[in-house]
Amino acid sequence: MYEGPVQDLIEELGRLPGIGPKSAQRLAFHLLTIEFADAERLANTIVAVKQKVRFCARCFNVSEREECRICRDPRRDPSVICVVEEPRDLMAMERTGEFRGRYHVLGGAISPIDGVGPDDLRIKELMTRIGDENITEVVIATNPNIEGEATASYLARILKAMELRVSRIASGLPVGGDLEYADEVTLGRAFAGRREL
Amino acid sequence: MYEGPVQDLIEELGRLPGIGPKSAQRLAFHLLTIEFADAERLANTIVAVKQKVRFCARCFNVSEREECRICRDPRRDPSVICVVEEPRDLMAMERTGEFRGRYHVLGGAISPIDGVGPDDLRIKELMTRIGDENITEVVIATNPNIEGEATASYLARILKAMELRVSRIASGLPVGGDLEYADEVTLGRAFAGRREL
Numbered sequence: 001m002y003e004g005p006v007q008d009l010i011e012e013l014g015r016l017p018g019i020g021p022k023s024a025q026r027l028a029f030h031l032l033t034i035e036f037a038d039a040e041r042l043a044n045t046i047v048a049v050k051q052k053v054r055f056c057a058r059c060f061n062v063s064e065r066e067e068c069r070i071c072r073d074p075r076r077d078p079s080v081i082c083v084v085e086e087p088r089d090l091m092a093m094e095r096t097g098e099f100r101g102r103y104h105v106l107g108g109a110i111s112p113i114d115g116v117g118p119d120d121l122r123i124k125e126l127m128t129r130i131g132d133e134n135i136t137e138v139v140i141a142t143n144p145n146i147e148g149e150a151t152a153s154y155l156a157r158i159l160k161a162m163e164l165r166v167s168r169i170a171s172g173l174p175v176g177g178d179l180e181y182a183d184e185v186t187l188g189r190a191f192a193g194r195r196e197l
Numbered sequence: 198m199y200e201g202p203v204q205d206l207i208e209e210l211g212r213l214p215g216i217g218p219k220s221a222q223r224l225a226f227h228l229l230t231i232e233f234a235d236a237e238r239l240a241n242t243i244v245a246v247k248q249k250v251r252f253c254a255r256c257f258n259v260s261e262r263e264e265c266r267i268c269r270d271p272r273r274d275p276s277v278i279c280v281v282e283e284p285r286d287l288m289a290m291e292r293t294g295e296f297r298g299r300y301h302v303l304g305g306a307i308s309p310i311d312g313v314g315p316d317d318l319r320i321k322e323l324m325t326r327i328g329d330e331n332i333t334e335v336v337i338a339t340n341p342n343i344e345g346e347a348t349a350s351y352l353a354r355i356l357k358a359m360e361l362r363v364s365r366i367a368s369g370l371p372v373g374g375d376l377e378y379a380d381e382v383t384l385g386r387a388f389a390g391r392r393e394l
Contacts, residue, residue: 005246006250027215030213032246040247048206049205049225064201
């Protein structure tokens with residue numbers, strides 16, 4: 001055990017996701033050796049993000065204003081919603097440049113093991129938007145893992161009862177990937193999702 | 198790219214050692230979702246550690262006072278110094294409970310590739326201590342890697358010219374390890390360092 005403030009810092013850093021005790025210790029010692037101004041800037045940035053950044057009132061993306069940059073953009077198609085788990089998934093989708101509608105960030109995925117049910121996600125808010133915003137199409141872009149698939153199935157079931165086009169992003173082999181090294185589930189999905197040429 | 202403060206935070210976190218762009222993004226979003234008080238406590242702890250913690254004037258361990266807890270402890274043998282690279286190595290050695298002397302933290306290891314030479318480490322300070330403190334024994338506990346071994350060789354050469362016992366911690370198979378899975382270098386060291394029974 002270290003003395004007071006060093007131990008406090010190791011414990012605080014160890015609370016962060018993906019930071020184990022060894023990493024926390026390494027980070028703490030790094031912070032000890034850098035310039036005071038640099039450490040202070042990191043501390044200030046943490047506080048600033050909490051003070052200035054909130055979630056978009058419409059889609060729950062991160063935003064500095066009431067509504068995020070995408071929801072405010074008049075060039076985006078307001079009738080199509082792409083549903084994602086987290087803001088980082090939204091950013092990944094934006095980087096493709098393929099989607100010109102708006103988003104809806106659920107804030108996670110259904111995971112009974114972690115005690116996350118449909119009511120813990122922003123599904124009610126999605127339903128309200130579909131009712132209010134003349135939505136014609138919903139693209140479900142939750143992750144292609146167990147939780148994301150469960151969430152997609154749940155959403156598909158309740159959305160199909162409405163007059164909407166509902167789709168799911170494709171699973172398959174990554175571009176540049178290699179059939180030989182693909183896992184069976186991915187390859188099976190790629191086969192099942194084959195498109196005529 | 199994210200909007201202002203989020204992007205700032207991702208960049209600040211990305212400057213930390215071992216935190217790549219993906220981890221920085223994940224940490225930033227984690228900080229966005231936790232309570233303000235929790236984020237503020239982390240920020241305050243970073244600043245506190247910089248304000249309160251310094252390096253021991255004698256051994257360069259982390260300390261809240263002029264001299265660290267170990268150097269102040271009258272039960273420690275002041276005639277033996279264990280030389281380590283970093284404070285975390287000192288803590289690792291302390292956890293063994295095997296060493297009852299004092300330490301000297303070099304602040305790194307000789308590494309020509311990274312531009313770290315003997316003058317960048319606290320070797321001059323070690324020499325001053327050996328002259329001033331009636332040191333009879335020095336145990337070199339730098340890491341058993343290229344840089345640590347180079348540092349140990351360098352120290353051994355200059356220390357052997359003085360009237361001192363100089364030793365190096367043993368390399369060998371980890372306790373609970375398996376001969377079959379040991380790399381050749383480690384197994385070779387274990388063989389070379391064999392002890393009569």
